[in-house]
Amino acid sequence: MMKRAADVVREAEVFVVTAGAGMGVDSGLPDFRGDRGFWHAYPAYARLGLTFTDCANPQHFSDDPALGWGFYGHRTNLYRDTVPHEGFQIIKKWLTRKGAEYFVVTSNVDGQFQKAGYADDRILEVHGSIHWLQCQTPCSRTVWGNNEAFRIDAATMRARQPLPRCPECGEVSRPNILMFGDWSWLPDRARMQENAFDRFLRAHGDRRIAVIELGAGSAIPTIRATSERIGWHLEQATVIRINPREPEIKEPHISLTCGALEGLQAIDALLE
């Protein structure tokens, strides 16, 4: 399998990198797999009896904004402090060496691909980004960069005052992220990225494409579905699915049962 994966990478003219929360695990970030996984990462929420779905609820920004920003402020700080693991650089090395076209599609809101030096106009963040803010109402369609500082009480996971506010109406703002039961998310930024990705596929869809999928879970299968759609519909596309716990994908696509960093290093070693 590993050798076949290396052949696909070697022969690829175009790369689509699809990534879920598992891509961040080797940088030290938690995935949220199951409530147990979430509570392991956030013991304070286990004590409060709050699941990931409970925390990722836009209602908090109006009902209890310190709780809403406790979760997202903590994650903003965490993602700002994280150094993307070497796997990000390995893929970049392949792209540069070949001068290959690429696009990244991720459900991660953590901005780690931008941080690792991938071009902003080559990234689709399907659920938005924590590094962008919007009004909770929203009073307009504006989104703006998240330059706020957050102080979170670790025991209660509540954010201290002052909380970030909408510069237009003064309401508490929220991250420009798609949450659960979310009717206020402003999708314009993601839609623009989506259009760029559609143009990319129209331009390169008939070439030899390697889809490298890293750490995408099946609970919210958006990213897995994206890889599979490309893998099944574009004749010359092959998906390499790298995932230690749920790597299954039908032949001729390739399933690697290992972590993202380990898988990328193993492929890279075969390319030398």
Ligand SMILES: NC(=O)c1ccc[n+]([C@@H]2O[C@H](COP(=O)([O-])OP(=O)(O)OC[C@H]3O[C@@H](n4cnc5c(N)ncnc54)[C@H](O)[C@@H]3O)[C@@H](O)[C@H]2O)c1
């Ligand atoms: N960093 C982030 O931005 C972040 C983190 C957690 C959740 N989320 C959000 O929550 C949802 C979660 O969905 P999801 O499928 O991305 O995550 P998930 O937590 O449901 O699944 C994570 C997947 O990563 C795999 N994994 C674990 N360790 C790995 C490793 N070392 N290398 C590679 N894979 C590994 C797991 O087997 C699992 O399939 C998404 O909608 C996303 O927006 C985002």
Ligand SMILES: [Zn+2]
């Ligand atoms: Zn507003």
